[in-house]
Amino acid sequence: MQRKTIPLMIASICAGLTQTAYADTAKKLPAIDVVGQTQSDIAKQPASVSIVTKEDLQTIQPMSTEDALRGVPGIVIKREEESGVVANIGMRGLSAADYKTLILEDGVPVAPGLFVGNGRYYNPRIQRMEGIEVLKGAASLRYGPSTIGGVINYQTKNPEDGVSVTGRVGSWGYKESTIEAGGSNPSGDAYAGLVYTKADSDGFMDKDYKMNDLMVKAGMQIGNDQMLGVKFTHYDNEANISYRGLFLDAFNAGKKFNPAPDDYFLTAHDAFNINHEWDINSNMTLNTLVYWSQVYRDYWRYDLTAGKTTGTGIDKQWDFADTLNGNNRSFERKGIDSRLNITHNSFGMTNESEIGVRVMNETMNDRKVAATRANPRSGTLTKEINQSADSFALFAQNRFIVNDQLAITAGLRAENYTQKTVNELDQTKNGDTSNTELMPGVGVTYQITPKAQLFGGIYKAFAPAQNADAISNTGVDQELEAERSTNIELGLRGGNAKQSYEITAFQMDFENQVIPSNSGGYVKANGGKTLHQGLEAAFGVDMGAGFSLDANATYIPTAKFVGNRYKSDGVTLDIADGNRVTYSPELVANIKLGYQSGALKTALIANYIGSQYTDPQNTTDIAENTSGFFTGKIDAYNTFDVTANYAVNKQFNVFGAVKNLTDERYIGSLRQGIYAGPERSFELGAKYTF
Numbered sequence: 288m289q290r291k292t293i294p295l296m297i298a299s300i301c302a303g304l305t306q307t308a309y310a311d312t313a314k315k316l317p318a319i320d321v322v323g324q325t326q327s328d329i330a331k332q333p334a335s336v337s338i339v340t341k342e343d344l345q346t347i348q349p350m351s352t353e354d355a356l357r358g359v360p361g362i363v364i365k366r367e368e369e370s371g372v373v374a375n376i377g378m379r380g381l382s383a384a385d386y387k388t389l390i391l392e393d394g395v396p397v398a399p400g401l402f403v404g405n406g407r408y409y410n411p412r413i414q415r416m417e418g419i420e421v422l423k424g425a426a427s428l429r430y431g432p433s434t435i436g437g438v439i440n441y442q443t444k445n446p447e448d449g450v451s452v453t454g455r456v457g458s459w460g461y462k463e464s465t466i467e468a469g470g471s472n473p474s475g476d477a478y479a480g481l482v483y484t485k486a487d488s489d490g491f492m493d494k495d496y497k498m499n500d501l502m503v504k505a506g507m508q509i510g511n512d513q514m515l516g517v518k519f520t521h522y523d524n525e526a527n528i529s530y531r532g533l534f535l536d537a538f539n540a541g542k543k544f545n546p547a548p549d550d551y552f553l554t555a556h557d558a559f560n561i562n563h564e565w566d567i568n569s570n571m572t573l574n575t576l577v578y579w580s581q582v583y584r585d586y587w588r589y590d591l592t593a594g595k596t597t598g599t600g601i602d603k604q605w606d607f608a609d610t611l612n613g614n615n616r617s618f619e620r621k622g623i624d625s626r627l628n629i630t631h632n633s634f635g636m637t638n639e640s641e642i643g644v645r646v647m648n649e650t651m652n653d654r655k656v657a658a659t660r661a662n663p664r665s666g667t668l669t670k671e672i673n674q675s676a677d678s679f680a681l682f683a684q685n686r687f688i689v690n691d692q693l694a695i696t697a698g699l700r701a702e703n704y705t706q707k708t709v710n711e712l713d714q715t716k717n718g719d720t721s722n723t724e725l726m727p728g729v730g731v732t733y734q735i736t737p738k739a740q741l742f743g744g745i746y747k748a749f750a751p752a753q754n755a756d757a758i759s760n761t762g763v764d765q766e767l768e769a770e771r772s773t774n775i776e777l778g779l780r781g782g783n784a785k786q787s788y789e790i791t792a793f794q795m796d797f798e799n800q801v802i803p804s805n806s807g808g809y810v811k812a813n814g815g816k817t818l819h820q821g822l823e824a825a826f827g828v829d830m831g832a833g834f835s836l837d838a839n840a841t842y843i844p845t846a847k848f849v850g851n852r853y854k855s856d857g858v859t860l861d862i863a864d865g866n867r868v869t870y871s872p873e874l875v876a877n878i879k880l881g882y883q884s885g886a887l888k889t890a891l892i893a894n895y896i897g898s899q900y901t902d903p904q905n906t907t908d909i910a911e912n913t914s915g916f917f918t919g920k921i922d923a924y925n926t927f928d929v930t931a932n933y934a935v936n937k938q939f940n941v942f943g944a945v946k947n948l949t950d951e952r953y954i955g956s957l958r959q960g961i962y963a964g965p966e967r968s969f970e971l972g973a974k975y976t977f
Contacts, residue, residue: 316506316516317564319394319576319624321420321430321440331639331686333696333730333744334424335361335437335778335791335823341417346881346890348930348944348970352413352441357894358877359421360789360823360839361437365870366955369491369965370498372526372552374398374410375956378436379423379793380819380846383870384956387750387770388436389427393443393518395560399582399618401432402676402704403651403754408584408616409556411441412500412522414465414484418442423793424776425730425744428698429641429682432724435748435772435795443518446471446480446504455972460489463972479505491965493545496526512566523555529588531605532917532960535909540601541952546960547605549663553585575625583617587664595915605960611663613656622647636688643682650675651754671711674754678704692734696744700726704751708758718762724749724769736781743777772797778823786828795819817868820845835881846871848903862903870956872897872923886934891927898923901957909957917957924953924964943971 322328322336329336337359349355351371353364365375365383374390374397377383386406390397398406423437430438446469453465469480481504487497499522506516529550533542558580565573589607597606626643651674658666684698703723710716728746735741751757752767759765778791797817821843829835846868874897881890900906902918909919927948934940950967 316445316504316518317514317562317574318442318516319391319562319574319626320442321391321394321422321427321438330732330734330740331694332422332424332426333694333732333742334422334426335742335776335789335793336423336426336780337361337421337825339419339421344413344416344418345932345942346879346888346930347892347928348942348972349413350946352411352416352419355413355416355419356421356439358839358879358892359419360791360825360877361423361841362421363870363872363875363896366964367958367962368494368526368528369968370486370488370496370526371410372496372524372528372554373407375407376439377870379795379823379841380821380843380868380871381436381795381797382868385870387433387772389430389432389434389438391430391438391440393560393562394440394576394624395558395578395580396620396622397441399556399580399584399616400620400649400651400674400676400753401647402678402706402751403649403674404616404618404653405753406433408618409522409554409582412484412498414463414486414500415443415482415502415520416441417444423791424742424774425696425698425728425746427748428700428726428728428746429643429684431680431682431700431702431726431749432678432704432769433750435750435770435774435797443502443504444480444482446478446506448478449976451974451976453972453974455970457488457970458968459491460487461970462487476508477506479503490527490545491968492543492963493548494526494528496524496528498522498524514564516560516562516564518558518560518562520556520558522557524553526552526554528552530959532958532962534596534603534960536601536603538954538961538963542601543963543966547589547607549607549611549660550588551586553587554583556580556582570630572628573625574628575623577623579619579621581617581619583615585613585615585664587611587613587658589660609660611658611660612669613654613658613664613666615654615656617652619650620647634687636690638688639686641682641684643680645678645680645682647678647680648675649678668712673709673711674707675709676704676706676754678702694732696730696732698728698746700728702726702749706754706757708754708762710762716760716762718758718764720757720764720767722751722769724751724771738783739779739781741777741779743775745773745775748772748774768799770797770799782827784829786826788824788826790822790824792822793820815851815862816849818845818847818849819843819868819871833883835883837879837881838877840874840876842874843871844873846873863905866903866905867900869901869903870899872899887931888933889929889931891929894926894928896924909954909961915959917960919957921954921957924951925949926951926953926964938976940974941972942974943969945969 353371361379363377363383378388381387420440427434427438450468455463463486465484471478482502484500501521503519529547531547561577563575589611592606592608624645629640653672655670656666680702682700686696705721707719726747730744733741749769749771773796776793780789825839827837848866876895878893899921906918928946930944932942947967953964955962955964
């Protein structure tokens, strides 16, 4: 879809929708929820649960989905740039530079490739979301693969009758406009809506971007017992970002220039889903989801000169040549996920069963184009590799409701997948591999009192080796086993009308991690283990007089490599037993102090991230290694945000925020240089509903 055709499409859709706009009513379309809509749904989960509500999003005023997740217990975000173009999400001591947590949108996988490629190349936009579900522990067994950390499910907005317009401006020339429109037929059994956002910014450190995001949803009732929903999304972004960062002296001196001003990360994402819900009878429901998506990511990066850098001290910068490469990848996914839920009275007790099947195909085209500054986005094709994966999953779970207090949930998931690699420039380097994983799990909930519930579970989880790791660049099957983890957790949650709490102890025993080999070329091997042990705690209280307090902390004293780690030829890697996992701070804490008086809502939000190692060797001093990547220990940092919302009337709302109130200068992450965390910024916006 061409960028300039989107506003015309929006205008025509809005015209059609507003002709049938009636009451200001939200329509709930069929969707696969990870947790559910009510407190009773949460109470059924034998696992830790976190919900980011619509009201939370209004308070936080996030710029990205990553911003919205920063306050969730157990989650760590590896900061790269303020708009969160790419995903860097860690869970429970798993590295935020790794991808062992399954991310969904309305139950559909978000990552461009779960089996064939990197999961970070697409990050959904927060403007179309109304909530986020985060599920950990044995309950996440219903989904897969890559649920070692858990499951994150973004919930998109449902159509509302009427039209609203939102505008927001901010620091670094930020401009954002959003249109939401919806309508329904007179009988109310068919409805449709859209959310369109256009945003652009000069960007912190001159990392500019231009983004469009469109979502169209529609649904209709079929008879008395069926509902059909459809959703289409389009996203595109031209982001002036790169792997290149600042040198240490420049960072310490407070420099704010773009280290790679001519590198561009170009992305687009299209997706179409059909969701059918059938209430077969009062005890049986069938939900079937058919989905398709395509993503392209063109990453144009300039080469360095032979000397690599220019200048010294605070003036040291990367020295770029006149040649560049387009590291261009495109993905396509097709899948179907069908789930049958049954309530029955077998075994002399009430039971809630779920049986599911998922069939999915993924493909990735990986191309490299050699170009020049004179012709920056075209040139000679030097690499073209096609990767594909076919996967089939079966899942069955039964929740035994023993009595009013005790419920036991047992489940089993099986995943079979076949991966193929075809080198279009050298057919002698083709290869394939296949694997099957069985993952059992059991969880328990016990209602101690009406205000306290004990929960816990144990389950197996896995993350598949990606095609590029499982099959060498010469087409040889590396015979890699999946990365596997045995996860255990035990927790207590509860509360009343004025307060709520949840505290969870967890352990993840992780094996078969895919690590570099020593056999020559880009080859990987299974090797080594990690152990993750920690505690999450969350607490919320209504203090009266308009004040509220929400706080949480994640303490992970153990996130370490266990035992010797070997390359495929038996040579010991220089990762010592007991070294800490990268991008896994020992302590993360969040506090939100809210105040409401009439139409005014304000909040002071504090976020603490502990110190982090950025390489498995646990290097302390920040420096460039022989491969051109920076390593070292990142210091802990605090940030504070102040937000405010004021409802002038039922139709008009104004809002604003100051992010990083104290202007904390901190390192967000390291790559080929230092990524500085965003400085203090200001935002001001308004929403009007017609």
